[in-house]
Amino acid sequence: MRRLGTLVVTASLLVAGWSAAPAGAAGGCRHQWTELTSLHGENGNPEGSAAVLVERWDAMYALGIDKEQHATPADCGEVIDDFARRWGGLELLMYGLHEFDMPLQLAIDEGDRKHWVALQQEYGEPGVLPDWLHEAFHRLRRQAPRSYAVLADVLAGAADVPVGQQRRVAAFLDEVAAVANADRHYALAQPGGELIDSAELSEE
Numbered sequence: 001m002r003r004l005g006t007l008v009v010t011a012s013l014l015v016a017g018w019s020a021a022p023a024g025a026a027g028g029c030r031h032q033w034t035e036l037t038s039l040h041g042e043n044g045n046p047e048g049s050a051a052v053l054v055e056r057w058d059a060m061y062a063l064g065i066d067k068e069q070h071a072t073p074a075d076c077g078e079v080i081d082d083f084a085r086r087w088g089g090l091e092l093l094m095y096g097l098h099e100f101d102m103p104l105q106l107a108i109d110e111g112d113r114k115h116w117v118a119l120q121q122e123y124g125e126p127g128v129l130p131d132w133l134h135e136a137f138h139r140l141r142r143q144a145p146r147s148y149a150v151l152a153d154v155l156a157g158a159a160d161v162p163v164g165q166q167r168r169v170a171a172f173l174d175e176v177a178a179v180a181n182a183d184r185h186y187a188l189a190q191p192g193g194e195l196i197d198s199a200e201l202s203e204e
Helices: 005-017 026-041 049-069 080-100 103-121 131-150 168-182 184-201
Strands: none
Touching: 026 049, 026 080, 049 080, 080 103, 080 168, 103 131, 103 184, 131 168, 131 184
């Protein structure tokens, strides 16, 4: 839907583009783990309403940090390659779900709204949203949880997606998209989100 397309592309590159050096001494392998965790840590946890995926990302990051200090030659080569594929696939899945995650989009918008209000007050202005933007927030607050509830059944399978296989990730995202695009709450939420985007509340 909005805001997150560049990060989806980045996640795709992480899946396709990672290549560790051949296995060697433990120190060299630790350097590879450092590069991998730095690569994924740059943008941080993709977050989202699917808590199981958020927790999995945190667990993978914690393991990567541990391997920076304690990796042995057994953790090199195919081991780190497989871990990198799964981590990249997890991010691809998480970013791909953002488009349909109206509660997440609402949380981002609410943060931007608070930023805008605080900034206006610094300028000596009351920081009151115009009526059209107030209505857009009202619409999104109303429809976001309803939309996500419709996705509950399909999203229950998110934890079982084999994130190391891009085709399976893509197939699951297609399944989620089909359910979301058939949902009237999702359709009603989108215009409100697009109006909020047009206001550029996050700008200084």
